[in-house]
Amino acid sequence: PTNVGKSSLLTSLTGAKAEISQVDVTTRRPTVGMLPYKDIQFQLVEAPALVEGASDGRMEGPQILGLARNSDGLILMVDLSGDPLRDFNMLRSELERAGIMIEKPEGEVEVIRRSGGAGVQMIGGGTLVDCTLDDVRRLLSNYRINSALVKIRGKVTLDMIEESLFSSLTFKPTILIANKLDAPGAPENLARLREAIDEDKIPLIPVSCNRRIGLEDIGHQIFRMLRIIRVYAKEPGEKKPSPKPLVIEEGSTVIEAAKKLHSKLYREFKYARIWGPSAKYPGQRVGSNHILMDGDIIEIRL
Ligand SMILES: Nc1nc2c(ncn2[C@@H]2O[C@H](COP(=O)(O)OP(=O)(O)OP(=O)(O)O)[C@@H](O)[C@H]2O)c(=O)[nH]1
Ligand SMILES: [Mg+2]
Incomplete structure:
Protein backbone atom coordinates (compact mmCIF):
# COMPACT_ATOMS: atom_id res chain seq x y z
CA PRO A 1 0.00 0.00 0.00
CA GLU A 103 2.90 -19.36 1.63
CA LYS A 104 4.81 -22.48 0.81
CA PRO A 105 2.46 -25.13 -0.63
CA GLU A 106 2.64 -28.69 0.76
CA GLY A 107 4.14 -29.96 -2.43
CA GLU A 108 5.70 -28.43 -5.52
CA VAL A 109 6.24 -29.69 -9.05
CA GLU A 110 8.35 -28.41 -11.89
CA VAL A 111 8.58 -30.29 -15.17
CA ILE A 112 11.80 -29.37 -16.96
CA ARG A 113 11.68 -30.55 -20.56
CA ARG A 114 14.85 -31.96 -22.08
CA SER A 115 15.89 -32.67 -25.62
CA GLY A 116 17.24 -36.07 -26.58
CA GLY A 117 16.11 -39.46 -25.42
CA ALA A 118 17.11 -39.42 -21.76
CA GLY A 119 13.55 -40.30 -20.68
CA VAL A 120 11.58 -39.09 -17.67
CA GLN A 121 13.47 -38.85 -14.38
CA MET A 122 12.38 -37.74 -10.94
CA ILE A 123 14.55 -35.39 -8.87
CA GLY A 124 14.20 -33.21 -5.79
CA GLY A 125 13.41 -35.72 -3.05
CA GLY A 126 9.61 -35.31 -2.77
CA THR A 127 7.17 -38.23 -2.65
CA LEU A 128 4.43 -39.29 -5.07
CA VAL A 129 1.33 -39.93 -2.95
CA ASP A 130 -1.17 -41.48 -5.39
CA CYS A 131 0.86 -42.73 -8.32
CA THR A 132 4.09 -44.36 -9.46
CA LEU A 133 6.88 -43.11 -11.70
CA ASP A 134 5.34 -45.19 -14.51
CA ASP A 135 2.03 -43.31 -14.10
CA VAL A 136 3.95 -40.04 -14.41
CA ARG A 137 5.69 -41.31 -17.57
CA ARG A 138 2.32 -42.29 -19.05
CA LEU A 139 0.77 -38.92 -18.19
CA LEU A 140 3.64 -36.98 -19.73
CA SER A 141 3.71 -39.12 -22.86
CA ASN A 142 0.02 -38.22 -23.39
CA TYR A 143 1.33 -34.66 -23.73
CA ARG A 144 4.13 -35.80 -26.06
CA ILE A 145 6.72 -35.23 -23.35
CA ASN A 146 9.08 -38.18 -23.46
CA SER A 147 12.19 -36.62 -22.01
CA ALA A 148 11.99 -34.48 -18.88
CA LEU A 149 13.24 -33.92 -15.35
CA VAL A 150 10.30 -33.91 -12.94
CA LYS A 151 11.40 -31.93 -9.90
CA ILE A 152 9.17 -32.58 -6.89
CA ARG A 153 9.23 -31.35 -3.32
CA GLY A 154 6.97 -32.45 -0.47
CA LYS A 155 3.86 -34.49 -1.21
CA VAL A 156 2.83 -34.50 -4.84
CA THR A 157 -0.17 -36.03 -6.66
CA LEU A 158 -0.58 -36.95 -10.32
CA ASP A 159 -3.11 -34.08 -10.63
CA MET A 160 -0.52 -31.60 -9.39
CA ILE A 161 1.92 -32.80 -12.03
CA GLU A 162 -0.70 -32.42 -14.75
CA GLU A 163 -1.65 -28.92 -13.51
CA SER A 164 1.98 -27.81 -13.45
CA LEU A 165 2.06 -28.26 -17.24
CA PHE A 166 -0.50 -25.48 -17.68
CA SER A 167 -0.37 -23.06 -14.80
CA SER A 168 2.17 -20.40 -14.06
CA LEU A 169 1.65 -20.55 -10.30
CA THR A 170 4.80 -19.67 -8.44
CA PHE A 171 5.83 -19.48 -4.79
CA ARG A 227 17.47 -20.39 1.94
CA ILE A 228 20.96 -19.73 0.68
CA ILE A 229 24.39 -20.69 1.96
CA ARG A 230 27.85 -19.20 1.50
CA VAL A 231 30.68 -21.45 0.37
CA TYR A 232 34.33 -20.33 0.10
CA ALA A 233 36.46 -21.84 -2.64
CA LYS A 234 40.13 -22.54 -1.93
CA GLU A 235 42.85 -23.40 -4.44
CA PRO A 236 44.87 -26.52 -3.61
CA GLY A 237 48.10 -25.36 -1.95
CA GLU A 238 46.73 -21.96 -0.89
CA LYS A 239 46.38 -21.22 2.83
CA LYS A 240 43.29 -19.04 2.63
CA PRO A 241 40.07 -19.36 0.66
CA SER A 242 38.64 -16.66 -1.57
CA PRO A 243 37.17 -13.89 0.62
CA LYS A 244 34.18 -13.67 -1.70
CA PRO A 245 31.76 -16.52 -1.13
CA LEU A 246 29.86 -18.47 -3.71
CA VAL A 247 26.17 -18.00 -2.83
CA ILE A 248 24.12 -21.13 -3.58
CA GLU A 249 20.87 -22.82 -2.59
CA GLU A 250 20.61 -24.58 0.76
CA GLY A 251 21.07 -28.33 0.24
CA SER A 252 23.48 -27.90 -2.69
CA THR A 253 26.09 -30.61 -3.25
CA VAL A 254 29.81 -30.36 -3.90
CA ILE A 255 29.34 -31.04 -7.61
CA GLU A 256 26.68 -28.32 -7.92
CA ALA A 257 29.09 -25.86 -6.33
CA ALA A 258 31.86 -27.01 -8.68
CA LYS A 259 29.59 -26.42 -11.67
CA LYS A 260 28.91 -22.84 -10.55
CA LEU A 261 32.59 -22.12 -9.92
CA HIS A 262 33.95 -23.29 -13.28
CA SER A 263 32.87 -25.78 -15.95
CA LYS A 264 36.36 -27.34 -15.83
CA LEU A 265 36.01 -28.06 -12.09
CA TYR A 266 32.74 -29.81 -12.90
CA ARG A 267 34.00 -31.77 -15.91
CA GLU A 268 37.26 -32.94 -14.36
CA PHE A 269 36.05 -33.32 -10.75
CA LYS A 270 37.72 -36.15 -8.79
CA TYR A 271 37.03 -35.32 -5.14
CA ALA A 272 36.94 -32.38 -2.75
CA ARG A 273 38.28 -31.45 0.66
CA ILE A 274 36.03 -29.63 3.10
CA TRP A 275 36.67 -27.46 6.16
CA GLY A 276 33.86 -25.99 8.24
CA PRO A 277 30.33 -26.89 9.38
CA SER A 278 29.70 -29.84 7.03
CA ALA A 279 33.11 -31.46 7.56
CA LYS A 280 33.45 -34.28 10.11
CA TYR A 281 37.06 -33.14 10.60
CA PRO A 282 39.09 -30.36 8.96
CA GLY A 283 40.06 -31.25 5.42
CA GLN A 284 37.65 -34.20 5.14
CA ARG A 285 37.78 -35.85 1.73
CA VAL A 286 34.28 -36.04 0.16
CA GLY A 287 32.65 -37.09 -3.11
CA SER A 288 30.43 -35.20 -5.51
CA ASN A 289 27.17 -35.76 -3.58
CA HIS A 290 28.33 -34.38 -0.23
CA ILE A 291 25.87 -31.72 0.96
CA LEU A 292 27.42 -28.35 1.77
CA MET A 293 26.57 -26.01 4.66
CA ASP A 294 26.80 -22.27 5.24
CA GLY A 295 30.40 -21.27 5.93
CA ASP A 296 32.08 -24.32 4.37
CA ILE A 297 35.48 -24.00 2.70
CA ILE A 298 35.84 -26.23 -0.35
CA GLU A 299 38.93 -27.33 -2.26
CA ILE A 300 38.22 -29.16 -5.48
CA ARG A 301 40.69 -31.74 -6.78
CA LEU A 302 40.91 -32.74 -10.43
N1 LIG B 1 5.13 7.51 12.74
C1 LIG B 1 5.90 7.00 11.78
N2 LIG B 1 5.85 7.51 10.53
C2 LIG B 1 6.64 6.96 9.58
C3 LIG B 1 7.52 5.89 9.87
N3 LIG B 1 8.18 5.54 8.74
C4 LIG B 1 7.73 6.39 7.77
N4 LIG B 1 6.80 7.25 8.26
C5 LIG B 1 6.11 8.34 7.55
O1 LIG B 1 5.18 7.79 6.63
C6 LIG B 1 5.09 8.62 5.46
C7 LIG B 1 5.33 7.81 4.19
O2 LIG B 1 6.66 7.36 4.16
P1 LIG B 1 7.34 6.80 2.81
O3 LIG B 1 8.61 6.16 3.22
O4 LIG B 1 7.39 7.87 1.78
O5 LIG B 1 6.24 5.72 2.40
P2 LIG B 1 6.12 4.87 1.04
O6 LIG B 1 5.52 3.57 1.43
O7 LIG B 1 7.43 4.82 0.33
O8 LIG B 1 5.06 5.73 0.23
P3 LIG B 1 4.77 5.80 -1.35
O9 LIG B 1 6.06 5.65 -2.09
O10 LIG B 1 4.15 7.15 -1.52
O11 LIG B 1 3.79 4.70 -1.63
C8 LIG B 1 6.12 9.73 5.64
O12 LIG B 1 5.46 10.88 6.14
C9 LIG B 1 7.06 9.15 6.71
O13 LIG B 1 7.71 10.13 7.47
C10 LIG B 1 7.58 5.39 11.23
O14 LIG B 1 8.32 4.48 11.57
N5 LIG B 1 6.74 5.98 12.12
MG1 LIG C 1 7.96 5.38 -1.54
Whole structure:
Protein backbone atom coordinates (compact mmCIF):
# COMPACT_ATOMS: atom_id res chain seq x y z
CA PRO A 1 0.00 0.00 0.00
CA THR A 2 1.01 3.64 -0.25
CA ASN A 3 2.53 5.64 2.62
CA VAL A 4 3.41 2.63 4.77
CA GLY A 5 7.08 3.64 4.82
CA LYS A 6 8.66 1.63 1.99
CA SER A 7 11.01 4.46 0.98
CA SER A 8 11.83 5.11 4.64
CA LEU A 9 12.81 1.45 5.07
CA LEU A 10 14.85 1.34 1.86
CA THR A 11 16.71 4.49 2.91
CA SER A 12 17.29 3.27 6.49
CA LEU A 13 18.64 -0.11 5.35
CA THR A 14 20.63 0.81 2.26
CA GLY A 15 21.21 4.55 2.24
CA ALA A 16 19.48 4.76 -1.16
CA LYS A 17 18.08 8.19 -1.91
CA ALA A 18 14.38 7.45 -2.11
CA GLU A 19 11.91 10.30 -1.74
CA ILE A 20 10.01 10.11 1.56
CA SER A 21 6.74 12.01 1.81
CA GLN A 22 3.32 11.89 3.37
CA VAL A 23 1.83 12.51 -0.07
CA ASP A 24 0.25 9.35 -1.54
CA VAL A 25 2.07 7.38 -4.24
CA THR A 26 5.36 9.28 -4.08
CA THR A 27 7.46 6.44 -5.47
CA ARG A 28 6.50 5.87 -9.11
CA ARG A 29 9.40 3.80 -10.43
CA PRO A 30 11.20 0.82 -8.92
CA THR A 31 13.98 2.15 -6.68
CA VAL A 32 17.05 0.09 -5.81
CA GLY A 33 19.38 -0.14 -2.82
CA MET A 34 22.02 -2.61 -1.63
CA LEU A 35 21.86 -4.04 1.91
CA PRO A 36 25.17 -5.44 3.19
CA TYR A 37 24.79 -8.59 5.31
CA LYS A 38 27.93 -10.32 6.63
CA ASP A 39 30.10 -10.67 3.50
CA ILE A 40 27.31 -10.55 0.92
CA GLN A 41 24.83 -7.96 -0.30
CA PHE A 42 21.11 -8.10 -0.99
CA GLN A 43 19.56 -6.00 -3.71
CA LEU A 44 16.34 -4.44 -2.37
CA VAL A 45 13.86 -2.92 -4.81
CA GLU A 46 11.08 -0.62 -3.66
CA ALA A 47 8.15 -1.15 -5.97
CA PRO A 48 5.48 1.53 -6.35
CA ALA A 49 2.57 0.87 -4.00
CA LEU A 50 0.46 -2.20 -4.85
CA VAL A 51 -3.22 -1.28 -4.65
CA GLU A 52 -6.51 -3.15 -4.74
CA GLY A 53 -7.25 -4.08 -8.36
CA ALA A 54 -3.55 -4.27 -9.30
CA SER A 55 -4.05 -7.78 -10.67
CA ASP A 56 -6.77 -6.36 -12.97
CA GLY A 57 -4.32 -3.79 -14.27
CA ARG A 58 -4.91 -0.84 -11.93
CA MET A 59 -2.10 1.68 -11.38
CA GLU A 60 1.29 0.09 -12.18
CA GLY A 61 -0.17 -3.29 -11.14
CA PRO A 62 1.18 -5.43 -13.99
CA GLN A 63 4.71 -3.98 -13.70
CA ILE A 64 4.77 -4.41 -9.92
CA LEU A 65 3.46 -7.96 -10.12
CA GLY A 66 6.01 -8.72 -12.85
CA LEU A 67 8.75 -7.39 -10.58
CA ALA A 68 7.45 -9.63 -7.77
CA ARG A 69 7.37 -12.68 -10.05
CA ASN A 70 11.00 -12.15 -11.04
CA SER A 71 12.29 -11.59 -7.52
CA ASP A 72 13.96 -14.12 -5.21
CA GLY A 73 11.61 -13.20 -2.36
CA LEU A 74 9.16 -10.56 -1.19
CA ILE A 75 9.10 -8.05 1.64
CA LEU A 76 5.52 -6.94 2.18
CA MET A 77 5.03 -3.85 4.28
CA VAL A 78 1.99 -2.65 6.24
CA ASP A 79 1.29 0.34 8.48
CA LEU A 80 0.51 -0.23 12.17
CA SER A 81 -1.13 3.19 12.42
CA GLY A 82 -3.78 2.14 9.87
CA ASP A 83 -5.44 -1.23 9.26
CA PRO A 84 -2.49 -3.57 8.73
CA LEU A 85 -4.62 -6.70 8.53
CA ARG A 86 -6.82 -5.34 5.75
CA ASP A 87 -3.70 -4.24 3.86
CA PHE A 88 -2.03 -7.61 4.29
CA ASN A 89 -5.12 -9.44 3.05
CA MET A 90 -5.33 -7.12 0.04
CA LEU A 91 -1.65 -7.72 -0.81
CA ARG A 92 -2.01 -11.47 -0.45
CA SER A 93 -5.10 -11.58 -2.63
CA GLU A 94 -3.69 -9.38 -5.41
CA LEU A 95 -0.53 -11.51 -5.51
CA GLU A 96 -2.52 -14.73 -5.51
CA ARG A 97 -4.71 -13.53 -8.34
CA ALA A 98 -1.51 -12.92 -10.28
CA GLY A 99 -0.39 -16.51 -9.58
CA ILE A 100 2.12 -15.60 -6.87
CA MET A 101 1.75 -17.59 -3.65
CA ILE A 102 3.39 -16.27 -0.51
CA GLU A 103 2.90 -19.36 1.63
CA LYS A 104 4.81 -22.48 0.81
CA PRO A 105 2.46 -25.13 -0.63
CA GLU A 106 2.64 -28.69 0.76
CA GLY A 107 4.14 -29.96 -2.43
CA GLU A 108 5.70 -28.43 -5.52
CA VAL A 109 6.24 -29.69 -9.05
CA GLU A 110 8.35 -28.41 -11.89
CA VAL A 111 8.58 -30.29 -15.17
CA ILE A 112 11.80 -29.37 -16.96
CA ARG A 113 11.68 -30.55 -20.56
CA ARG A 114 14.85 -31.96 -22.08
CA SER A 115 15.89 -32.67 -25.62
CA GLY A 116 17.24 -36.07 -26.58
CA GLY A 117 16.11 -39.46 -25.42
CA ALA A 118 17.11 -39.42 -21.76
CA GLY A 119 13.55 -40.30 -20.68
CA VAL A 120 11.58 -39.09 -17.67
CA GLN A 121 13.47 -38.85 -14.38
CA MET A 122 12.38 -37.74 -10.94
CA ILE A 123 14.55 -35.39 -8.87
CA GLY A 124 14.20 -33.21 -5.79
CA GLY A 125 13.41 -35.72 -3.05
CA GLY A 126 9.61 -35.31 -2.77
CA THR A 127 7.17 -38.23 -2.65
CA LEU A 128 4.43 -39.29 -5.07
CA VAL A 129 1.33 -39.93 -2.95
CA ASP A 130 -1.17 -41.48 -5.39
CA CYS A 131 0.86 -42.73 -8.32
CA THR A 132 4.09 -44.36 -9.46
CA LEU A 133 6.88 -43.11 -11.70
CA ASP A 134 5.34 -45.19 -14.51
CA ASP A 135 2.03 -43.31 -14.10
CA VAL A 136 3.95 -40.04 -14.41
CA ARG A 137 5.69 -41.31 -17.57
CA ARG A 138 2.32 -42.29 -19.05
CA LEU A 139 0.77 -38.92 -18.19
CA LEU A 140 3.64 -36.98 -19.73
CA SER A 141 3.71 -39.12 -22.86
CA ASN A 142 0.02 -38.22 -23.39
CA TYR A 143 1.33 -34.66 -23.73
CA ARG A 144 4.13 -35.80 -26.06
CA ILE A 145 6.72 -35.23 -23.35
CA ASN A 146 9.08 -38.18 -23.46
CA SER A 147 12.19 -36.62 -22.01
CA ALA A 148 11.99 -34.48 -18.88
CA LEU A 149 13.24 -33.92 -15.35
CA VAL A 150 10.30 -33.91 -12.94
CA LYS A 151 11.40 -31.93 -9.90
CA ILE A 152 9.17 -32.58 -6.89
CA ARG A 153 9.23 -31.35 -3.32
CA GLY A 154 6.97 -32.45 -0.47
CA LYS A 155 3.86 -34.49 -1.21
CA VAL A 156 2.83 -34.50 -4.84
CA THR A 157 -0.17 -36.03 -6.66
CA LEU A 158 -0.58 -36.95 -10.32
CA ASP A 159 -3.11 -34.08 -10.63
CA MET A 160 -0.52 -31.60 -9.39
CA ILE A 161 1.92 -32.80 -12.03
CA GLU A 162 -0.70 -32.42 -14.75
CA GLU A 163 -1.65 -28.92 -13.51
CA SER A 164 1.98 -27.81 -13.45
CA LEU A 165 2.06 -28.26 -17.24
CA PHE A 166 -0.50 -25.48 -17.68
CA SER A 167 -0.37 -23.06 -14.80
CA SER A 168 2.17 -20.40 -14.06
CA LEU A 169 1.65 -20.55 -10.30
CA THR A 170 4.80 -19.67 -8.44
CA PHE A 171 5.83 -19.48 -4.79
CA LYS A 172 7.84 -16.56 -3.38
CA PRO A 173 9.22 -16.72 0.15
CA THR A 174 7.90 -13.69 2.01
CA ILE A 175 8.59 -11.53 5.05
CA LEU A 176 6.00 -9.16 6.48
CA ILE A 177 7.28 -5.88 7.92
CA ALA A 178 4.85 -3.91 10.08
CA ASN A 179 6.04 -0.31 10.28
CA LYS A 180 5.23 2.69 12.52
CA LEU A 181 5.43 0.75 15.77
CA ASP A 182 5.77 4.15 17.43
CA ALA A 183 2.29 5.32 16.33
CA PRO A 184 -0.74 5.48 18.67
CA GLY A 185 -2.78 2.28 18.43
CA ALA A 186 0.16 0.31 17.01
CA PRO A 187 0.34 -2.33 19.79
CA GLU A 188 -3.35 -3.26 19.39
CA ASN A 189 -3.07 -3.44 15.59
CA LEU A 190 0.08 -5.53 15.89
CA ALA A 191 -1.73 -7.97 18.19
CA ARG A 192 -4.56 -8.37 15.67
CA LEU A 193 -2.08 -8.96 12.87
CA ARG A 194 -0.18 -11.54 14.95
CA GLU A 195 -3.35 -13.52 15.53
CA ALA A 196 -4.22 -13.67 11.85
CA ILE A 197 -0.96 -14.80 10.29
CA ASP A 198 1.08 -17.96 10.61
CA GLU A 199 4.52 -16.68 11.57
CA ASP A 200 6.14 -20.04 10.80
CA LYS A 201 5.23 -19.46 7.18
CA ILE A 202 5.52 -15.67 6.98
CA PRO A 203 7.89 -14.10 9.53
CA LEU A 204 6.49 -10.86 10.96
CA ILE A 205 8.90 -8.08 11.91
CA PRO A 206 7.51 -5.02 13.73
CA VAL A 207 9.66 -1.92 13.15
CA SER A 208 9.72 1.83 13.39
CA CYS A 209 11.77 3.35 10.59
CA ASN A 210 11.56 6.79 12.17
CA ARG A 211 12.80 5.65 15.58
CA ARG A 212 15.11 2.99 14.05
CA ILE A 213 13.55 0.12 16.03
CA GLY A 214 13.69 -3.49 14.82
CA LEU A 215 15.82 -2.85 11.74
CA GLU A 216 18.95 -4.78 12.82
CA ASP A 217 17.28 -8.18 12.34
CA ILE A 218 16.11 -7.69 8.76
CA GLY A 219 19.33 -8.76 6.99
CA HIS A 220 19.32 -12.04 8.87
CA GLN A 221 15.64 -12.62 8.14
CA ILE A 222 16.23 -12.04 4.41
CA PHE A 223 19.16 -14.48 4.47
CA ARG A 224 16.93 -17.15 6.08
CA MET A 225 14.03 -16.42 3.76
CA LEU A 226 16.16 -17.02 0.67
CA ARG A 227 17.47 -20.39 1.94
CA ILE A 228 20.96 -19.73 0.68
CA ILE A 229 24.39 -20.69 1.96
CA ARG A 230 27.85 -19.20 1.50
CA VAL A 231 30.68 -21.45 0.37
CA TYR A 232 34.33 -20.33 0.10
CA ALA A 233 36.46 -21.84 -2.64
CA LYS A 234 40.13 -22.54 -1.93
CA GLU A 235 42.85 -23.40 -4.44
CA PRO A 236 44.87 -26.52 -3.61
CA GLY A 237 48.10 -25.36 -1.95
CA GLU A 238 46.73 -21.96 -0.89
CA LYS A 239 46.38 -21.22 2.83
CA LYS A 240 43.29 -19.04 2.63
CA PRO A 241 40.07 -19.36 0.66
CA SER A 242 38.64 -16.66 -1.57
CA PRO A 243 37.17 -13.89 0.62
CA LYS A 244 34.18 -13.67 -1.70
CA PRO A 245 31.76 -16.52 -1.13
CA LEU A 246 29.86 -18.47 -3.71
CA VAL A 247 26.17 -18.00 -2.83
CA ILE A 248 24.12 -21.13 -3.58
CA GLU A 249 20.87 -22.82 -2.59
CA GLU A 250 20.61 -24.58 0.76
CA GLY A 251 21.07 -28.33 0.24
CA SER A 252 23.48 -27.90 -2.69
CA THR A 253 26.09 -30.61 -3.25
CA VAL A 254 29.81 -30.36 -3.90
CA ILE A 255 29.34 -31.04 -7.61
CA GLU A 256 26.68 -28.32 -7.92
CA ALA A 257 29.09 -25.86 -6.33
CA ALA A 258 31.86 -27.01 -8.68
CA LYS A 259 29.59 -26.42 -11.67
CA LYS A 260 28.91 -22.84 -10.55
CA LEU A 261 32.59 -22.12 -9.92
CA HIS A 262 33.95 -23.29 -13.28
CA SER A 263 32.87 -25.78 -15.95
CA LYS A 264 36.36 -27.34 -15.83
CA LEU A 265 36.01 -28.06 -12.09
CA TYR A 266 32.74 -29.81 -12.90
CA ARG A 267 34.00 -31.77 -15.91
CA GLU A 268 37.26 -32.94 -14.36
CA PHE A 269 36.05 -33.32 -10.75
CA LYS A 270 37.72 -36.15 -8.79
CA TYR A 271 37.03 -35.32 -5.14
CA ALA A 272 36.94 -32.38 -2.75
CA ARG A 273 38.28 -31.45 0.66
CA ILE A 274 36.03 -29.63 3.10
CA TRP A 275 36.67 -27.46 6.16
CA GLY A 276 33.86 -25.99 8.24
CA PRO A 277 30.33 -26.89 9.38
CA SER A 278 29.70 -29.84 7.03
CA ALA A 279 33.11 -31.46 7.56
CA LYS A 280 33.45 -34.28 10.11
CA TYR A 281 37.06 -33.14 10.60
CA PRO A 282 39.09 -30.36 8.96
CA GLY A 283 40.06 -31.25 5.42
CA GLN A 284 37.65 -34.20 5.14
CA ARG A 285 37.78 -35.85 1.73
CA VAL A 286 34.28 -36.04 0.16
CA GLY A 287 32.65 -37.09 -3.11
CA SER A 288 30.43 -35.20 -5.51
CA ASN A 289 27.17 -35.76 -3.58
CA HIS A 290 28.33 -34.38 -0.23
CA ILE A 291 25.87 -31.72 0.96
CA LEU A 292 27.42 -28.35 1.77
CA MET A 293 26.57 -26.01 4.66
CA ASP A 294 26.80 -22.27 5.24
CA GLY A 295 30.40 -21.27 5.93
CA ASP A 296 32.08 -24.32 4.37
CA ILE A 297 35.48 -24.00 2.70
CA ILE A 298 35.84 -26.23 -0.35
CA GLU A 299 38.93 -27.33 -2.26
CA ILE A 300 38.22 -29.16 -5.48
CA ARG A 301 40.69 -31.74 -6.78
CA LEU A 302 40.91 -32.74 -10.43
N1 LIG B 1 5.13 7.51 12.74
C1 LIG B 1 5.90 7.00 11.78
N2 LIG B 1 5.85 7.51 10.53
C2 LIG B 1 6.64 6.96 9.58
C3 LIG B 1 7.52 5.89 9.87
N3 LIG B 1 8.18 5.54 8.74
C4 LIG B 1 7.73 6.39 7.77
N4 LIG B 1 6.80 7.25 8.26
C5 LIG B 1 6.11 8.34 7.55
O1 LIG B 1 5.18 7.79 6.63
C6 LIG B 1 5.09 8.62 5.46
C7 LIG B 1 5.33 7.81 4.19
O2 LIG B 1 6.66 7.36 4.16
P1 LIG B 1 7.34 6.80 2.81
O3 LIG B 1 8.61 6.16 3.22
O4 LIG B 1 7.39 7.87 1.78
O5 LIG B 1 6.24 5.72 2.40
P2 LIG B 1 6.12 4.87 1.04
O6 LIG B 1 5.52 3.57 1.43
O7 LIG B 1 7.43 4.82 0.33
O8 LIG B 1 5.06 5.73 0.23
P3 LIG B 1 4.77 5.80 -1.35
O9 LIG B 1 6.06 5.65 -2.09
O10 LIG B 1 4.15 7.15 -1.52
O11 LIG B 1 3.79 4.70 -1.63
C8 LIG B 1 6.12 9.73 5.64
O12 LIG B 1 5.46 10.88 6.14
C9 LIG B 1 7.06 9.15 6.71
O13 LIG B 1 7.71 10.13 7.47
C10 LIG B 1 7.58 5.39 11.23
O14 LIG B 1 8.32 4.48 11.57
N5 LIG B 1 6.74 5.98 12.12
MG1 LIG C 1 7.96 5.38 -1.54
